[in-house]
Every structure is written in structure tokens, then in C-alpha cells.
Amino acid sequence: MAITLKRWDRQALGAALLVAPLAIFVAVTFVAPLATMLVRSVYQPAVAEALPETLAALAEWDGGSLPDEETFRIAGAEFVALNERRALGSVATRVNRLESGMRSTLLGTARSLAAETPSASWREAMIAADADWGAIESWLAIRRAGEVITPRYYLNALDLDRGGAGEIVVQPEDRRIYVSLLLRTLAISIAITGICLLLAYPVAWLLAHARPRRAGLLLLLVLVPFWTSLLVRTTSWIVLLQNQGVINDLLVTLGILAEQQRLALIYNMTGTIIAMVHVLLPFMILPLYSIMRAIPERHMQAAASLGASHWQALRRVYWPQSLPGVAAGSLLVFILSIGYYITPALVGGRTGQLISSMIAYHMEQSLNWGLAAALGGILLLLVGTLFFIYDRLVGVDRMRLGG
Amino acid sequence: MPARKIHSTWQSCRWLGLGLWLLGASAAAQTLTLVSYGGSYGRSVERAWVEPFMAETGIEVRMEDYNGGLAQIRAQVETGNVFWDVVDLTTPDAVRACDEGLLEFVMLADLPAADGTPASEDFLPDSRSECSGGGLVSATIVAFNNQQFPDAPPSRLEDFFDLERFPGRRGMRRVPIANLEFALLADGVPINEVYATLDTDAGIARAFAKLDTIKDEIVFWEAGAQPPQMLADEEVVMTTAYNGRIFNAQVLENQPFTIIWDGQLQETSGPGIVLGTPRLEIARRFIEFMSRPESLAAISKYISYSPTRYSANAMVDSHRETGIAMGPHMPSAPANMKRALISDWLWWADNGDEMNERFAVWLSR
Numbered sequence: 001m002a003i004t005l006k007r008w009d010r011q012a013l014g015a016a017l018l019v020a021p022l023a024i025f026v027a028v029t030f031v032a033p034l035a036t037m038l039v040r041s042v043y044q045p046a047v048a049e050a051l052p053e054t055l056a057a058l059a060e061w062d063g064g065s066l067p068d069e070e071t072f073r074i075a076g077a078e079f080v081a082l083n084e085r086r087a088l089g090s091v092a093t094r095v096n097r098l099e100s101g102m103r104s105t106l107l108g109t110a111r112s113l114a115a116e117t118p119s120a121s122w123r124e125a126m127i128a129a130d131a132d133w134g135a136i137e138s139w140l141a142i143r144r145a146g147e148v149i150t151p152r153y154y155l156n157a158l159d160l161d162r163g164g165a166g167e168i169v170v171q172p173e174d175r176r177i178y179v180s181l182l183l184r185t186l187a188i189s190i191a192i193t194g195i196c197l198l199l200a201y202p203v204a205w206l207l208a209h210a211r212p213r214r215a216g217l218l219l220l221l222v223l224v225p226f227w228t229s230l231l232v233r234t235t236s237w238i239v240l241l242q243n244q245g246v247i248n249d250l251l252v253t254l255g256i257l258a259e260q261q262r263l264a265l266i267y268n269m270t271g272t273i274i275a276m277v278h279v280l281l282p283f284m285i286l287p288l289y290s291i292m293r294a295i296p297e298r299h300m301q302a303a304a305s306l307g308a309s310h311w312q313a314l315r316r317v318y319w320p321q322s323l324p325g326v327a328a329g330s331l332l333v334f335i336l337s338i339g340y341y342i343t344p345a346l347v348g349g350r351t352g353q354l355i356s357s358m359i360a361y362h363m364e365q366s367l368n369w370g371l372a373a374a375l376g377g378i379l380l381l382l383v384g385t386l387f388f389i390y391d392r393l394v395g396v397d398r399m400r401l402g403g
Numbered sequence: 404m405p406a407r408k409i410h411s412t413w414q415s416c417r418w419l420g421l422g423l424w425l426l427g428a429s430a431a432a433q434t435l436t437l438v439s440y441g442g443s444y445g446r447s448v449e450r451a452w453v454e455p456f457m458a459e460t461g462i463e464v465r466m467e468d469y470n471g472g473l474a475q476i477r478a479q480v481e482t483g484n485v486f487w488d489v490v491d492l493t494t495p496d497a498v499r500a501c502d503e504g505l506l507e508f509v510m511l512a513d514l515p516a517a518d519g520t521p522a523s524e525d526f527l528p529d530s531r532s533e534c535s536g537g538g539l540v541s542a543t544i545v546a547f548n549n550q551q552f553p554d555a556p557p558s559r560l561e562d563f564f565d566l567e568r569f570p571g572r573r574g575m576r577r578v579p580i581a582n583l584e585f586a587l588l589a590d591g592v593p594i595n596e597v598y599a600t601l602d603t604d605a606g607i608a609r610a611f612a613k614l615d616t617i618k619d620e621i622v623f624w625e626a627g628a629q630p631p632q633m634l635a636d637e638e639v640v641m642t643t644a645y646n647g648r649i650f651n652a653q654v655l656e657n658q659p660f661t662i663i664w665d666g667q668l669q670e671t672s673g674p675g676i677v678l679g680t681p682r683l684e685i686a687r688r689f690i691e692f693m694s695r696p697e698s699l700a701a702i703s704k705y706i707s708y709s710p711t712r713y714s715a716n717a718m719v720d721s722h723r724e725t726g727i728a729m730g731p732h733m734p735s736a737p738a739n740m741k742r743a744l745i746s747d748w749l750w751w752a753d754n755g756d757e758m759n760e761r762f763a764v765w766l767s768r
Contacts, residue, residue, distance in 0.1 A: 085504075086502075086503075086504035087504060088502070089499070089501075089502030089503035089504055090503045090504070092502065093499070093503060093756075096753065096756060097756055100753060100754050100756070100757040101753050101754070103499075103502075103752060103753050104749060104752065104753045107502055174608075174611075174761065174764060175760070175761070175764060176764065177763060177764040177767050180767070181767055242636075242638060243572070243637075243638055244636055244637055244638060267622055267623075349622070349623065350618075350621065350623060350766050350767075351767075353766075353767065358763065361759075361763065363474070364472065364474045365472055365474065365759065366756055366759055366760070367473065367474055367477060368756075
């Protein structure tokens with residue numbers, strides 16, 4: 001007994017050592033960034049750390065009328081000190097997101113206060129430096145920017161905001177974007193999954209049941225694009241689909257279309273769907289193929305010998321057996337397409353963008369990482385929920401990527 | 404393997420490692436990374452500034468391209484891993500980056516004019532931030548391909564928004580900057596009221612309503628090198644573009660393009676030094692070199708951007724390869740200035756985030 005236990009221990013240790021590199025890799029490149037991102041979507045300490053005294057003074061302020069002289073003095077002095085350390089700019093950028101114009105209000109006021117320290121009233125000096133200090137909204141914006149734990153980004157990501165009294169309000173119509181974009185992303189992903197399934201099923205069937213030589217050749221036709229760089233494939237679609245591209249030229253030359261009727265096949269939703277279906281097709285074909293290869297051909301023959309028509313045999317014998325492949329392929333394609341970025345960015349134009357483009361935009365351009373993180377968090381939650389529902393309906397254990 | 408042999412292998416590895424480390428360290432000390440916008444502008448920067456600078460100082464310069472914005476600089480400064488040294492920045496970006504403490508200060512006293520004029524009097528007003536050196540004036544303009552309009556070519560900014568008389572697709576940079584200004588100008592707002600109008604909600608709505616009128620025909624671009632390509636491919640009939648890129652396509656590639664100077668939007672740009680770069684000393688030398696009036700004037704031998712220094716403007720001469728006089732091709736040429744708007748970088752530094760957000764909403768509808 002003792003000996004077997006010891007041996008088992010050693011085996012377990014060996015196994016642990018074998019998976020350790022992968023576990024570390026996943027922890028460093030996947031779990032840690034994901035956790036950082038989720039934390040960032042609610043936890044934003046930068047302003048609170050930069051303006052502790054101002055925020056302490058504002059915490060006691062009623063928010064209904066202008067703050068008192070003492071608050072003005074504390075805030076003004078803190079702005080000046082921060083600007084000397086060149087730290088006011090990033091605070092100003094964050095406050096500016098809540099109230100446009102606050103960036104120059106903060107920086108300009110800090111400069112004029114530094115040039116001449118007010119001898120009498122700080123309140124009057126600050127309002128003289130910038131009239132915005134006479135508006136309650138400016139102070140509310142600073143107080144809100146100072147929240148360390150904030151649901152703001154999740155609210156913004158759902159086109160909501162908080163009103164003056166802290167109640168949740170829907171954003172004005174010309175500021176709403178994320179909910180409709182999220183729904184569009186879901187719809188497109190479902191459409192792409194459906195199209196992929198329709199296209200892949202017959203191909204996988206051919207692959208699985210053709211003679212070995214031909215099957216090998218077919219498989220190569222599936223795999224070569226799969227191995228080709230994503231960028232090359234996407235830009236090839238640009239060559240084919242653009243206004244002056246191969247397909248339009250051909251249609252015009254053949255007289256099917258007039259010069260003025262050239263089809264808009266790219267830089268719109270059509271372009272995104274075509275290119276993404278092509279890019280993701282192998283992820284549907286390969287799981288289907290590996291499942292179908294394991295379905296014995298005798299089953300179809302048996303069904304036929306029992307009097308089933310070809311269609312009946314396909315529907316009642318073959319299709320149920322291929323379901324694990326359908327499920328695996330669909331889930332794979334759906335999850336990949338819901339977060340897809342590069343292809344829509346290149347061929348999506350204005351109308352073919354998915355939610356990923358907004359995440360990238362807030363990461364790279366607006367530098368509003370909190371909002372980007374919240375959008376990513378919502379996407380993650382969505383995929384998690386779908387996975388859960390899928391598990392309940394189909395069962396993850398029934399999903400197989402290989403026979 | 405016998406122990407001695409292992410030992411000697413280990414020794415040689417150590418020497419090799421030390422050698423590589425020294426090599427790397429010396430290369431890092433000598434190579435300056437300059438980040439600019441690429442394409443024909445990037446080539447002009449290389450020939451007018453980078454090559455003469457390397458010849459004069461023996462310092463190696465490596466060039467990298469980007470499409471503007473502060474994200475990468477911010478990431479490098481915040482993580483303390485700075486590998487960009489000098490970055491070519493638009494003035495609003497330089498102002499924001501300077502305020503946020505992402506750039507080193509650049510002292511004007513270090514950049515005197517050749518004739519002894521103090522630098523503070525030599526620069527165009529509001530053309531630089533406290534963190535950027537001498538730079539260039541460029542213009543965002545509308546350009547078209549002559550072949551598309553053989554009979555009655557467009558001539559005014561208004562024509563860009565006139566789909567009836569000038570049908571066809573329009574190219575437009577995928578940002579609100581310039582596009583909002585163009586929309587208001589074309590909608591009849593006078594030059595000196597554009598930013599005051601944009602300060603009101605009604606004014607912003609008016610600009611977007613004007614953009615709506617051509618929305619279905621717009622193809623968006625992101626890199627400055629794209630618009631000339633889109634015109635050449637006849638993917639669009641008209642596009643907004645940077646004047647220097649169109650100029651280079653005209654003179655170097657003989658493309659039949661025309662610039663509509665009416666309603667041009669002038670912007671300035673200049674190089675800044677990323678805060679905390681370990682190559683601060685050579686970065687400062689580069690800024691000093693390229694801010695010299697003769698260096699700023701030298702780039703106009705390759706592309707039609709004019710210097711932001713008065714003393715340099717007098718030195719602008721002719722195009723190096725074709726001998727064309729550059730004066731008439733500059734944004735600041737009197738004939739091109741009949742209706743010109745100077746970009747208000749302070750307004751954009753303040754309202755850029757909100758405008759970007761509104762622009763994104765507009766795009767997605």
C-alpha cells in the first residue's frame with residue numbers, strides 16, 4: 001500500500017512538472033491580464049490618489065451650491081502642487097472625460113494660481129482665472145472622477161450614466177452606441193456561425209467519405225488557407241471585392257452590371273461577413289470532419305436496407321451522430337467571431353464594425369482603459385453565459401473536437 | 404561530456420554572453436529611434452533630417468512609423484520601458500502629452516535662429532508646445548483625380564459635399580478632427596466662427612447633419628499614405644488628404660491630382676522626446692539639429708510642408724528632384740490662403756475625447 005502511494009505521488013509530481021510550463025504560461029499571459037482588466041473596469045484610484053485633500057473637502061459638500069472658500073483654497077493649492085510635479089495633466093484628462101473643457105480649466109487655473117498666489121479670496125481668484133469654477137458641474141465632475149470603486153464604466157458600456165443626484169439615467173440618443181453595437185455583434189456572430197455550418201457540413205461530409213487520395217487533396221485545400229496568414233487572406237478579399245476589384249470588373253465586363261451599378265461588397269457589413277466566414281470556415285470544417293470520419297458508412301447502408309429514403313437516413317441516422325461536431329464547430333466559430341477584431345477593422349468600413357473595434361479604440365486612441373475593460377468584461381460575461389446555457393442544453397462533455 | 408569540457412563550454416558561453424551584452428549596450432547607446440508618419444513624408448524626413456544628422460554626428464538613427472495618438476507613448480512611459488526616443492507629434496497631441504508628463508521639456512533657448520534672433524520671436528505663434536521642437540505647417544485639404552472630372556472640376560470646399568454635381572465616393576480620415584471643421588465651413592459658417600459654433604450642442608449637431616448628407620458615400624482612411632492611393636485606384640473621386648502627400652504623388656508619380664486649397668485646415672506638428680528615454684542626450688541633439696532653420700527649410704526640398712520658423716521660411720527653395728519652386732505649393736502661400744482655417748489645438752485638446760466619442764456614435768449609425 002505504502003509503495004503504491006509513493007509511486008502514485010511520484011507520478012503526480014511528474015505530471016505536475018510536465019504541465020507546469022503551460023500552467024505558468026497561461027497564468028502569465030491569460031489569467032493575469034484578464035484579472036487586471038476586470039479590476040481596471042471598476043477600480044480607478046488615480047484621481048483619488050492625486051487629489052486626496054480636495055476630495056475629502058468635497059465629500060462634505062452638499063452638491064447643491066458652490067463649495068465654500070476653504071474647499072476652493074484646498075483644491076487650488078493641490079492643483080498647483082500637482083502641476084509642479086507634472087501630474088495634473090493625467091488627472092485633468094480623466095476629469096475632462098466627465099465634463100469636456102475641464103482639462104484646460106484645471107491646467108490653466110493651476111498655471112495662473114502658480115504665477116500669482118491669491119492674497120484674498122481663492123474662490124474669486126479661481127473664478128476669475130476660469131469661469132467654469134463658478135459652475136457646480138465642474139465640482140461634481142471632480143468628485144465623481146475621484147471615486148475609487150466605480151460602476152461608471154459598466155454603466156457607460158451599457159449606454160447608461162448617472163444623473164446629478166446619482167440616479168441611473170439613459171444616455172441621450174446621440175450618445176448611445178454600445179448596446180446596439182453589442183446586439184449587432186451577437187447577430188453577426190450567429191449569422192456567421194450559421195453560414196459556416198451550411199458551407200462546412202457538405203465539405204466535411206465529402207472529406208470524411210471520399211476516397212483517401214481525393215480526401216487528402218480536399219483536406220489540403222482546406223488546410224492551405226488555414227495555414228496562410230490572416231492578413232494575406234483578408235487583403236486578398238480586398239483585391240477581390242473592392243469597387244474596382246476583380247469581381248466587380250468581371251461582372252461589368254460580362255455586361256451583367258453597368259459601370260454605375262458596381263456592387264458595394266467591401267467596407268460594409270457584407271465585406272465583414274464574407275471575409276470572416278472565409279477565415280473561420282476551417283474551424284467549422286475540421287471538428288465536423290473528425291467526427292464524421294468516425295461515423296461508420298454501414299449505418300447509412302443499414303438505414304437504407306431498412307427502407308429509409310436517402311433524406312430520412314441523413315436526417316435520422318447521420319445528423320444525430322454528427323451533432324457533437326456541429327456543436328463543437330459552432331461554439332468555436334461563434335466564440336471566435338464575437339471577439340474578432342482584425343478582419344472587421346480591415347474590411348468592415350463604417351457599418352461592418354463589431355464591438356471589438358470600440359474596445360480597441362478605447363485601448364489605443366481615447367486611452368479610456370476603464371471603459372475598454374468594462375466592454376471586455378461584458379463580452380466575457382456574455383460568452384460565459386452562452387457557454388453555461390450550451391452546457392445545460394447540449395452538454396460540454398458531448399462536444400468533441402476529434403473522433 | 405567530461406567535466407572539464409563542460410566547464411570550458413560554460414566559460415566560453417559566459418564570455419559570449421558578456422560580449423553580446425556589451426554589444427547590445429553600446430548599440431543601445433548609439434541608436435536613436437525616431438517615430439514619424441511614414442510614407443512619402445517619412446522618406447522626406449529621412450533624407451532631410453536623418454541622413455544629414457547621421458553624417459554630422461555619427462549617431463545611428465532607426466525610423467519607425469505610426470499613425471499619431473498618444474497610446475504607445477503613454478504605455479512606454481507608464482511601464483518604464485521606453486524604446487521610442489523622438490516622436491513626431493501634432494501640436495494638440497504634443498500639448499496633451501506635455502501636460503500629462505509624457506514628454507521631456509524642450510527649451511527654446513536651445514534653438515536659436517541662424518541670424519541670432521531669439522527663438523521666442525522666430526516661431527509662428529502657437530505653433531509648438533513646451534515639449535516640442537521646431538516643426539512644420541501642413542494642411543488637410545480636399546484633392547481629386549482630374550480624370551474623374553474632365554469637364555467641370557470641383558473648385559470649392561462646398562463641392563466635396565455636393566453629391567449632385569459631383570457624384571461618387573469620398574475619402575475621409577476616420578477621426579472628427581478636420582471633418583467637423585470642413586462640414587461647418589461648407590455649411591456656410593464663416594472661418595472665424597467655426598470653433599465658437601462647435602462649442603455649442605447645436606453647432607455640433609449641425610456639423611454632423613452636414614456629414615450625414617454624404618455619409619453613404621464615404622470611404623474612411625487612417626494612414627496619410629492611403630488617400631493618394633485611393634485616388635489613383637479610383638476607389639474615390641475626392642478625398643481629404645495631407646497636402647504634402649498629394650504634392651508628392653503629383654510631382655514624383657505624375658498622378659493627375661488637383662488640390663482644392665479653398666477651405667484648407669492648417670495644423671502644425673513638431674518632434675518631442677519621450678520622458679525617461681535612456682538616450683536623452685542624443686535625442687536632444689537630434690531635436691536641436693532638426694529645429695535649425697536650415698534643417699526645417701531642407702525638408703521642403705522633398706515635400707510641401709513649410710517651417711514653423713520665420714527665419715526658415717526665407718530659405719524655402721525648390722524641389723530637389725524636379726526643380727519646381729516650392730513656394731506656391733505651400734499651405735501658407737498667399738494664393739492658397741484665401742479661405743484657410745488654422746486648427747485650434749487648444750479646443751481639440753479639450754474637446755477631442757468628447758468629439759471622438761460622438762464621432763464613433765455617428766459612425767456606427
